[in-house]
Amino acid sequence: MGTAATRLAPLPQAPVVCDYREIAARKQADRENSLAKYSEWRVKDPGSSVTDVSDLLLSKLSAVERQIVSKDATDLVADIAARKYTAVQVLTAFCKAAVASQDLTNSLTEIFFEEGFERARQLDQILEQTGKVVGPLHGLPVSIKDHIFVKGKDGATGYASWAYKTVADHDAAVVKILREAGAIIYVKTANPQTLLALECNNNIYGRTVNPYNRSLTSGGSSGGEGALIASHGSPLGVGTDIGGSIRIPCAWNGLYGFKPSVARLPHTGLGGSHDGMDNIVGCVGPMATSARDLNLFCKVMLQYEAWFVEHQNLYIEWRSEVAEQGKGLPKKLVVGILADDGVVAPHPPIRRALDNARKALVAAGHEVIDYIPMDHQASWDLIVKLYFLDGGAEYFETLAESGEPAIPSFEWIVSHAQGRAPYTIAEMFKLNVEREKFRARAHAHWNASAKQTTSGRPVDVILTPIAPTLAAPHDSVRWWGYSSYWNLVDYPAAVFPLGRLRAADWVETSADALPEPRNDTEAFIRSQWNPETYDNAPISLQVVGRRHMEEKTLACLNIVEQAIKEYESK
């Protein structure tokens, strides 16, 4: 690989080549080049027979470095501020693991450790000289999903067609604030071609795999972030989500992830197809190793008055007293458990996790009701129409530029629209009306949950799976209904980990029996169930709150996690 790195010089300008294979070779060579200086950190791939690489990932790290990468962002910024570690020391530890992550999971795109170390040295010096941190994230390494603008870096967004043509001339708003807060930007991470996939695969770099089981996907579209953070190659990452793209890779890599309501966090400065499509809008959010880091990220963004940094950010200050102290929350929550969305039943380990959570919540004195699912199939039918208003035309035009084929997961999703003409403006208005009616009904449905509760209040949050399966075998994701539903209605949703499935320990009981398939999708997903397939895969659940109530959602996540911990410690 070192040979490839020197054979092809990096191209500062857009190359004249247009075949995607040549572009891919050049991009991969560039990436190799950027690692040339760190050859001693590289890890030899043990071969595909080794599926769990989680231990290998830390093989180049010292004991102190392992300690560092095991900490969450909240601890790290405190430790750096307290001079327990220097920023350089912290960055070194994460870069070592990031190199291993690249070698074993293929998670990285643009690598610029040098710039990171330069900034780390500056920050260490400032702290030494002034005794003060530059901001609340002083010295914290933060990784960035490929399609988010980082000034001077390419943002090919998984399109071979875009490589070298998408060097950002400015930082995305989120990156700008991160830098001001003292974070160190040092690496960009893989996303799938088109971004419209819950897996991570593209024609530039190929597939990003799951560090816990490489025969499974790292999820998507923020799959590079998912694999990297799970590899301890980053303590905190920035993802984006329009159908599950933060939550799925977090869930499938055992991380915490948060999709806020649209525009609650700054989200200008993103590359991607369909620029100007605002019929369904994505958002930026944190991917992390603790629930409190989700809060930290949001708090910092709004502390820097994101509404003055970009024009789209909602002017709603971060209600820390709610998110951190649960101010205004009832003593006992009402939690709605949405166990089955009426389309695809979740696999047994997910159902067990939910059952366990239910018992834990009841044991802690909270009220638990069954939240009645409302039209998840209809929500999917509607959101795919919104994804492909132009019938998929722009995507295919972009692919054609370099002659690259569609990845399988995009082929699958775009098949929903293929053969259909682009909507007219009048049809688009009607589709928006349909969307607003759906949202209105979902809103009324939540209000109506009050009728089911003894308290007479509607549920505070919903607890639900994030997907019907654990991390999926490659190219096999077929149901987005547990994640994309909350994008359609624009509700904040967080995922959190609950251990991993050990196939060897799994004993199936009659309680695990899956229902008769209600449709082809469910039949397919049901047929996938086999504990061996998902061995070592993380198990996660999702907490969903009401629109713009990010703080309450995170506060409830804390309460739910606490209840589960207490229940399990008994």
Added chain:
Amino acid sequence: MGTAATRLAPLPQAPVVCDYREIAARKQADRENSLAKYSEWRVKDPGSSVTDVSDLLLSKLSAVERQIVSKDATDLVADIAARKYTAVQVLTAFCKAAVASQDLTNSLTEIFFEEGFERARQLDQILEQTGKVVGPLHGLPVSIKDHIFVKGKDGATGYASWAYKTVADHDAAVVKILREAGAIIYVKTANPQTLLALECNNNIYGRTVNPYNRSLTSGGSSGGEGALIASHGSPLGVGTDIGGSIRIPCAWNGLYGFKPSVARLPHTGLGGSHDGMDNIVGCVGPMATSARDLNLFCKVMLQYEAWFVEHQNLYIEWRSEVAEQGKGLPKKLVVGILADDGVVAPHPPIRRALDNARKALVAAGHEVIDYIPMDHQASWDLIVKLYFLDGGAEYFETLAESGEPAIPSFEWIVSHAQGRAPYTIAEMFKLNVEREKFRARAHAHWNASAKQTTSGRPVDVILTPIAPTLAAPHDSVRWWGYSSYWNLVDYPAAVFPLGRLRAADWVETSADALPEPRNDTEAFIRSQWNPETYDNAPISLQVVGRRHMEEKTLACLNIVEQAIKEYESK
């Protein structure tokens, strides 16, 4: 007119007639019928030679009733709660003036005083029996613009084609909250055909005229509200604004009006063309006789947790401490004066009002800078594209249903789009990108005003005209740039009155000289200037704040008004 009322019975069902003239005759007859019971309150029209009818409007009111209708909503709810007046007494006073307003300005559409009195009696009883008000608007009559849903009432929205077909099966969210808060809904008010006009004229009822000078328009599209409230026929009205439709009729009728950012106040339940068009979105807002009533309205809406009432409302509580006490505001404001938008210079009385305000602000110790206008012509060119994405097709289809002709002001605005094909989806995406780039530039432009100020802070608010003319002669509005600009960027904006032009007292000086016209629009508007034309017309200005900073905008309005009052009293 009484004859017409009995000749045609009201039609409870959609009639089979389709010619607009017959529909208009029936609707007018219905309206007459609904006033049959109040014949003693009717006022004889003195003929078109009497242009100022403001005194006549109160001719049927007793001294106490005149006192009542001279009060603002804040005082009225306090007086009713303190049992100074009964709700029935208050409603009677406003209904009397409303009837006069109908007779002299043609401001009403659906009239249902009976229901109002029924509710008023209930409310009086509740207060008498319990000693408690049902809510903060207990007993306050509130008028509603025609296209806002009021359960059981028609909402023809100025289309003869829609009459009798648009009886609402539910209340708009704003009406729902008003009722809960104790307000009395008793009348709906005229808006122009299509809503896309800053005048008020339609083929059902004809023109709504300005009570201060009936040869001038009452403004639009909330022109019925403007005329009614100025007639003392309502203390508080609900309007909507997508290009100036609250602010223009408020300004031209000497009222206070507030256009908040989109979705800051509840805005579901509106009739209108282009349902589902969200490329440029309108909003609901108050029209009132005092600045504090604007605050009262917003406060009540959000006190009733509008985000739980409808799904679109932003979850941002009303920051009363900012709006009412100016919490967090700097001791001395920085006010940017945008005196000329670079396209059409305002007429002399408006310039004088601005000059006077500038002196007053400086005298009060505030910092005043000239706010540099940014691309008002481009903002107009862009927003009319967004208004007519389908080339105007849907509007014309609706008109065709009853064979009604377009009103002149709609003919003028739609001429911007005529002959153009509807946009494709891909073109629409590009237009949205253009819109977002414009918004981003306007946002950066505001931030950059910091470079002009001695404090180093950007301006707190902008003080600017709301239009280049006072209330326009009928069918002559040609420039929306001072109002629609703030819809495009989605900034809150309030208008407030500064007296009236008295043609007899007007002495033109060289300082009033208008510049050489820079374009045809300016040439036309310049040619309109003649103090006689605008005799008795109210003079107003506009205060503009930053997105979602409704409270700060209103707080600054208070400060600006205070400074002007102090200056003038010296």
